Amino acid sequence: xxxxxxxxxxxxxxxxxxxxxxxxxxxxxxxxxxxxxxxxxxxxxxxxxxxxxxxxxxxxxxxxxxxxxxxxxxxxxxxxxxxxxxxxxxxxxxxxxxxxxxxxxxxxxxxxxxxxxxxxxxxxxxxxxxxxxxxxxxxxxxxxxxxxxxxxxxxxxxxxxxxxxxxxxxxxxxxxxxxxxxxxxxxxxxxxxxxxxxxxxxxxxxxxxxxxxxxxxxxxxxxxxxxxxxxxxxxxxxxxxxxxxxxxxxxxxxxxxxxxxxxxxxxxxxxxxxxxxxxxxxxxxxxxxxxxxxxxxxxx
Numbered sequence: 001x002x003x004x005x006x007x008x009x010x011x012x013x014x015x016x017x018x019x020x021x022x023x024x025x026x027x028x029x030x031x032x033x034x035x036x037x038x039x040x041x042x043x044x045x046x047x048x049x050x051x052x053x054x055x056x057x058x059x060x061x062x063x064x065x066x067x068x069x070x071x072x073x074x075x076x077x078x079x080x081x082x083x084x085x086x087x088x089x090x091x092x093x094x095x096x097x098x099x100x101x102x103x104x105x106x107x108x109x110x111x112x113x114x115x116x117x118x119x120x121x122x123x124x125x126x127x128x129x130x131x132x133x134x135x136x137x138x139x140x141x142x143x144x145x146x147x148x149x150x151x152x153x154x155x156x157x158x159x160x161x162x163x164x165x166x167x168x169x170x171x172x173x174x175x176x177x178x179x180x181x182x183x184x185x186x187x188x189x190x191x192x193x194x195x196x197x198x199x200x201x202x203x204x205x206x207x208x209x210x211x212x213x214x215x216x217x218x219x220x221x222x223x224x225x226x227x228x229x230x231x232x233x234x235x236x237x238x239x240x241x242x243x244x245x246x247x248x249x250x251x252x253x254x255x256x257x258x259x260x261x262x263x264x265x266x267x268x269x270x271x272x273x274x275x276x277x278x279x280x281x282x283x284x285x286x287x288x289x290x291x292x293x294x295x296x297x298x299x300x
Contacts, residue, residue, distance in 0.1 A: 049108055054121065056103040056227030057156045061193065063101045063121070063225065067114050078114035085115040087122045092146035099149040099222025100125040128228070137235025141173060152234035153222035157186035160247050162229050166238035167245070167255050174243055182212040190223040248272060 052070045054063055064078040071077075087097055097118065102125035106117065128134070129145055138148040151172055159165045175182055191208035210219045226234075242255040244262035246269055254265040 052106045052108055052117065054101060054103045054106065054225065056230070057224045058101075058103065059190070059193070059224045060096075060098040060101055064114075067117050070108055070117075071112065071114065073114065078118070081114040081118070085118045087119060088126055089122060090146050092144065093221065096221050097122055099146075099153055099225055101225045102128060103225055103227045128231075134231070134235060141235070141237070147218055148234050149226065149231070150218045150222045152226035152230040153224045154182070154184055154186055154219075155233050156224055156226040156230035157189075158184060159230070159233075160253050161251060164245075164253050165230055165233035166236065167240060167242060167253075169233040169237035170240050171242050171245055171255065173237055174241065176217065178243075179216070180243070181214075181216055182218070184212050187212040187219050187223055190219070 049070050052066060054066065058066075061079075065075070067073075067078040068075055082095070082097070087095075087100075089095060089097060089100055093100065101118065101121040104121075104124060106120055108117070129149070134145070134148070138145050141148070143151070151169060154172060155165050155168050158168050172182060172184075187210045188206055188208075191206050191210035194208070194210070206214075209215060210223065212219060240255065241257040243257050244259065244265075245253055245255045246262065246265050247253045248265060248269045249272060254262075256262050256265065
């Protein structure tokens with residue numbers, strides 16, 4: 001089993017490269033899932049939405065926008081309400097609810113406010129995460145709860161299928177244990193959302209604590225709001241010695257502890273996609289033609 005970190009500027013680690021540079025500085029904001037607000041057409045006589053659906057993997061910014069729309073408030077209202085929402089967050093979160101807006105279907109009662117909906121989401125997360133098995137799972141993997149939620153958020157962002165989640169969690173923990181940088185494109189994508197001025201740079205050059213190519217350890221906060229499956233994977237990762245993974249084709253994610261084998265998997269991915277537009281070697285989204293090609297960073 002390979003124990004050294006291969007030289008940088010070779011091959012990316014992660015599955016599908018969430019990092020995307022788009023024309024006009026737009027940043028991909030995660031899975032495009034519509035919230036079924038059950039609104040009637042037209043601006044007049046609209047019925048109040050009965051429920052608000054928060055999908056797994058949505059970022060806090062997406063949740064805020066959905067709440068604004070559900071309550072028919074000006075854009076940015078929910079984000080501005082955070083200071084008076086009195087959310088019951090762990091100290092490590094430092095007032096940032098990212099990771100604790102639990103994905104679920106929430107009723108919207110009469111008189112609902114952004115503060116009340118956010119509190120319900122965070123209280124739901126606390127109910128789920130306060131269970132003894134969650135605490136035991138975090139301790140078993142030498143993590144506190146906030147770190148476990150952060151791992152789960154990366155798993156949620158990176159996994160191609162539910163079956164891959166436990167293995168991706170194991171890759172993350174194996175790399176942390178070896179002192180290897182995570183090098184997950186999903187964390188860089190999150191950094192770009194929070195600093196759109198850097199969208200023209202390759203992932204390795206983004207100056208951010210969320211750049212897991214440059215910085216060791218976990219990012220300072222979760223990068224989305226993970227669902228129950230991702231959290232279970234973070235607490236009970238699949239046993240294995242894997243350090244690398246790449247999705248060669250949809251549903252075909254290859255995990256390995258051997259860097260040379262990883263290179264062969266990446267070569268197979270490239271061969272399968274050679275007729276497509278230039279893509280990131282880990283199975284990611286093609287870069288904008290207006291942007292420079294990303295640096296070919298190593299998987300470790």
